[in-house]
Amino acid sequence: MQFLADRKAFLSFIVSTPAISYNAEGLALSIREIMMIRRASTDTAIVETGVHQVDACGKTARWIRRRWVMPVCIGLLGLLLNTIVASNMAPTADEGIHLYYAIQILKGAPDRSQDIYFNSKMPVSVLNTVPRVMSRLFREKGIFGSLTDHLEDMRAARYATIFAAFALCLLVYLYAEKLYNRPAGLFAQLLFIIAPNITAHSTLTTNDLYFGLAILLFLYTFRLFLLQPGFKTATWAAATLALAQLTKAFALYLYLVLGLFLIVHWWYSRRRKTLCNRITGRQIGLLLCLSIVFFAVIVNLGFRFHRTFTPLAGYDFHSPQFKAAQKLPLVRAIPLPLPYPYLQGLDMLCDRNAADKTHGNLVLLGEVRGPQLERSDGFALYYLIAYLFKEPLGMQLLLLLSLGWSFRHLRRRDVITGEFLLLLTAGMLLIMLSIFNTTQIGIRHILPVLVIFVIVSGGVFADWAEYSRSRRSLLCGCLIWAAISAGSYFPHMIPYFNELLIDRKMAYRILADSNLEWGQASWVVQDFLKKNPDVALNPPQPVSGRVLVSANLMAGVAPRKADYWLRQSSLKPIAHVGYAYLLFDVPPQFQPRAMGK
Numbered sequence: 078m079q080f081l082a083d084r085k086a087f088l089s090f091i092v093s094t095p096a097i098s099y100n101a102e103g104l105a106l107s108i109r110e111i112m113m114i115r116r117a118s119t120d121t122a123i124v125e126t127g128v129h130q131v132d133a134c135g136k137t138a139r140w141i142r143r144r145w146v147m148p149v150c151i152g153l154l155g156l157l158l159n160t161i162v163a164s165n166m167a168p169t170a171d172e173g174i175h176l177y178y179a180i181q182i183l184k185g186a187p188d189r190s191q192d193i194y195f196n197s198k199m200p201v202s203v204l205n206t207v208p209r210v211m212s213r214l215f216r217e218k219g220i221f222g223s224l225t226d227h228l229e230d231m232r233a234a235r236y237a238t239i240f241a242a243f244a245l246c247l248l249v250y251l252y253a254e255k256l257y258n259r260p261a262g263l264f265a266q267l268l269f270i271i272a273p274n275i276t277a278h279s280t281l282t283t284n285d286l287y288f289g290l291a292i293l294l295f296l297y298t299f300r301l302f303l304l305q306p307g308f309k310t311a312t313w314a315a316a317t318l319a320l321a322q323l324t325k326a327f328a329l330y331l332y333l334v335l336g337l338f339l340i341v342h343w344w345y346s347r348r349r350k351t352l353c354n355r356i357t358g359r360q361i362g363l364l365l366c367l368s369i370v371f372f373a374v375i376v377n378l379g380f381r382f383h384r385t386f387t388p389l390a391g392y393d394f395h396s397p398q399f400k401a402a403q404k405l406p407l408v409r410a411i412p413l414p415l416p417y418p419y420l421q422g423l424d425m426l427c428d429r430n431a432a433d434k435t436h437g438n439l440v441l442l443g444e445v446r447g448p449q450l451e452r453s454d455g456f457a458l459y460y461l462i463a464y465l466f467k468e469p470l471g472m473q474l475l476l477l478l479s480l481g482w483s484f485r486h487l488r489r490r491d492v493i494t495g496e497f498l499l500l501l502t503a504g505m506l507l508i509m510l511s512i513f514n515t516t517q518i519g520i521r522h523i524l525p526v527l528v529i530f531v532i533v534s535g536g537v538f539a540d541w542a543e544y545s546r547s548r549r550s551l552l553c554g555c556l557i558w559a560a561i562s563a564g565s566y567f568p569h570m571i572p573y574f575n576e577l578l579i580d581r582k583m584a585y586r587i588l589a590d591s592n593l594e595w596g597q598a599s600w601v602v603q604d605f606l607k608k609n610p611d612v613a614l615n616p617p618q619p620v621s622g623r624v625l626v627s628a629n630l631m632a633g634v635a636p637r638k639a640d641y642w643l644r645q646s647s648l649k650p651i652a653h654v655g656y657a658y659l660l661f662d663v664p665p666q667f668q669p670r671a672m673g674k
Contacts, residue, residue, distance in 0.1 A: 147263055148250040155270030155279075156243045158567075163235045163280035165568040167599040169591075172282040175202045176209070176234060183210070187380045187418040189425060190393070196425035198284075200323045200379035201291075204241070205282040208233040234282045242279030245290045245528065246270060252297050253532045256495050257539040265535030267556065268475070272531060273563040274467060277570035278521050284324050285521045291321035292525040293532075295331060296502060303342060303494045306360040315367035319375040326422055330509055334502050335368070341501075345493045354494075373414050384417035392420060396427035430515050437634035439517050440589040445633035455515040460507055463520040466587055468527065470575050471559030475552070476530050479537035496533055503529040519591030571597050572628075572656035582650045582659060589632035598655030605654045612660070618642065624661045631659060 174194045179202035181187060181195075189195040212228035215221045227233055249269045254262030269275060278285045295317040302310040318335065321328040339361055346355040377385055389409045394400050399420075403409055413420070429436075438447030441459055446452045456462075465473075483496050503526040510522055520527075538552060566573045572593045574584050584593055602625065606612060612623045615630060619642050626643055631650075633639030643661060650659035 144259075148247055148266060151250070151263065151266040151270060152243050152246040155246050155266075155276075156239060158270060159239045159242055159276060159279045162276060162568045162570055163239060164232055165600075166280060166571075166597045167601075168231045169281060169283070169571075169595040169597050171595075172231060172234075174198065175282050175284065176205060179203045179206045180209075182381065185381055185383075187383050187416070189418050189421050193425070193429075196422055196429055197326060198422075199325060201284055201287045202282065204237040204287075205234045207237060231282070235280055238279060238281060238283075238286050241290055242275075242286055245279075245286070245293065248290070248293055248297065249528065249532055252293065253535040255297075255300075256532070257536050260541040261535040261537075261539040264538040264541075264552075264556070265532050268472060268531045268534055268559070269528070271469075271556075271560045271563050272472065272527060273469065273566060273570045273573035274520055274527055275524065275531075276563070277573070278524055280570075283521075285524045287324040288321075288328065289525040289528045291317070291324045291328065292331065292502065293528055295321050296498060296529075299335070299338075300494050300498060302364060303356065303498075304354055306354070306356050306364075308363065311360070311364040311367050314364060315371045316375070318368055319371035322372065322376055323379040326426055327506075327510075330505060331502075332368070334505055335364075337505075338498060338501060339364075341497075342493060376419055377414075377416050380416035380418050382416060386412035386414060387417050388412050392417070392424070394424045396424050396431065398427050399424040430513075436516055436518050437590060437629065438637065438639055439515070440585075440632045440634055441517075441587075443586045445639045447637060447639065449637045450639060453515070455511070455517045457511050459517040460511055460520065460523050460526075463588055463592065464523070464527075466574055466577055467520050467592060468575065469559035469562045470577070471555040471557070471562065472530075472534065475534045475537060475555045475559075478552070478555075479534045482537045482539070483533075496536070499529045499533055519595075520588075521591055566656065569598070569601075569656050571595055581656060582653045584656070585628040585632040585659070589629050589634050593632070594628040594657035598657035601655035602658055605658075619663075619667055621663045621665045621667055624663050625654060625658050626661065628657050628659060 174192070175198055178187075178189075178192075178195050178198035179200070181191070182200055182203055183206060187200075189198075208228040212225045215225045215228070246266055246269050250262040250266045252262075253265035275286075275289075295314065298310070298313040298317045302314045318331055321331055339356075342356065343361075388411055389403045389405075392399070392403065394403055438445050438450065439455060439459075441456045441462060444456075446454065446456070480496075483492065506526055507523060510517075514522075516522075541549070541552075544552075562575055563570070563573065571591070572584065574581065574587070578584055578587065602614070605625070606614060609623070612625050613620055614625050615627055616624060624643065626641075629635055630641040631644050633641075633644060635641075643663070646667070648661050648663065648667075651662050652660040654660060
């Protein structure tokens with residue numbers, strides 16, 4: 078088209094030129110003038126296009142900045158709160174062993190047989206060793222003396238988890254925004270940073286927070302694959318699914334979620350074609366093949382290919398399930414493309430689950446179960462009751478309101494890749510932990526469920542601009558209620574209980590262990606004992622006077638027979654220290670009653 082326009086201009090110019098211009102020189106001059114006109118018009122078009130492109134890029138950059146300013150600010154607020162909590166919390170019972178196993182991985186010795194407590198530890202904890210590795214390098218070079226000492230502190234090791242929580246906070250916003258809209262994403266973030274149980278475990282060197290981050294990252298990438306199936310999205314989903322296996326052994330259940338949801342999605346897409354994108358069998362096969370490949374590669378990388386291709390016959394198993402598999406004649410001699418510590422850890426967890434070797438008795442609503450008591454099985458309703466008592470009531474109400482909002486908008490939205498995917502993942506984790514797990518020692522095991530509930534709760538804020546003043550007041554009231562409730566425990570977030578617990582000194586009658594006393598209050602206890610030297614701490618035999626006792630002893634977590642002498646009495650605590658230790662005033666000549674009377 079440009080050529081035809083230039084030709085027309087050329088002919089017009091020739092017709093309008095006097096006869097003298099038809100000589101060679103005039104013709105050459107005319108052609109030069111036409112080409113100059115063409116270049117000028119082309120340059121002008123390029124300049125105008127460039128201006129438009131620059132302006133479009135500028136608008137895009139400004140839109141991205143505006144989009145992320147608020148989420149980043151909320152995330153930074155959460156990071157600040159987590160830093161304060163981490164700096165005021167003593168090392169918990171599990172943090173040291175997580176770090177120790179991570180250091181063994183760095184040394185190239187990830188074998189778990191060194192310590193029975195290595196059973197549930199995973200390679201992701203290597204991130205928490207970065208400060209100590211830096212400290213060792215600085216010490217060898219003789220630089221940064223004061224910083225070196227700080228980096229060796231347990232609180233420095235928690236920085237990696239704190240920054241992972243910051244990333245999870247932004248991911249919560251992104252997921253809720255994509256699922257609903259921007260107001261839902263921002264309010265979901267606010268719920269995330271005030272959630273006491275999430276905060277408590279965003280500040281430790283354990284792997285519970287990483288587990289939640291890995292699950293949500295997989296769900297986000299898996300949803301992208303469902304909406305836009307292809308090689309790129311399948312690669313991201315398979316890779317994040319494999320990375321989740323380095324956070325907790327129980328992440329294996331995500332493969333069950335993957336298979337089950339693909340079946341549900343295939344069935345639903347053929348009945349609701351207008352709301353659900355259809356995925357072909359070829360695309361599903363691609364995702365499954367990539368999942369197998371990434372699983373083998375990433376798990377081996379995480380455990381540094383330690384004794385990979387060891388056959389089942391070469392393992393030293395302890396659990397009945399793995400011993401039975403080891404006796405199968407057709408498979409016991411096949412080299413497995415997995416690192417030895419990976420299957421070893423699964424075996425140790427199964428053995429622990431059957432024999433209760435690495436944890437105390439289980440406590441729920443005053444009932445105690447353990448290997449030396451009448452019952453040693455778990456509680457089917459443990460995590461539901463833990464959620465009922467340990468999650469702010471305002472957040473529980475927002476979740477119910479959000480589920481009601483989702484139900485009302487059921488017909489006009491694709492809920493199969495939205496709330497259904499999230500709730501299916503949360504529900505399966507709850508069911509499997511409740512039925513097949515006897516290591517019920519804390520709500521922290523369902524931390525991914527709490528994160529999912531935060532995202533779903535953001536849905537009720539999606540129509541914020543259309544709500545009446547009374548409805549907005551209700552939602553804000555729930556949010557403020559949750560913030561005040563959680564803030565009343567700050568910075569002691571592990572022992573948080575909501576208002577269903579009227580007397581905070583009696584929390585041990587409901588839940589214990591890592592729900593209440595996990596070693597995090599030892600600094601507060603030490604300060605208390607310095608100011609009160611007459612107080613006896615956890616005396617093994619009956620004494621009179623003021624006695625400070627761990628909530629776990631009063632709950633029956635320890636000793637094995639749950640027969641601590643003060644627990645057998647009818648005395649009630651007069652105060653608490655850090656919510657995790659209870660102060661009693663034992664009268665003279667006190668005699669504890671016999672258990673069961």
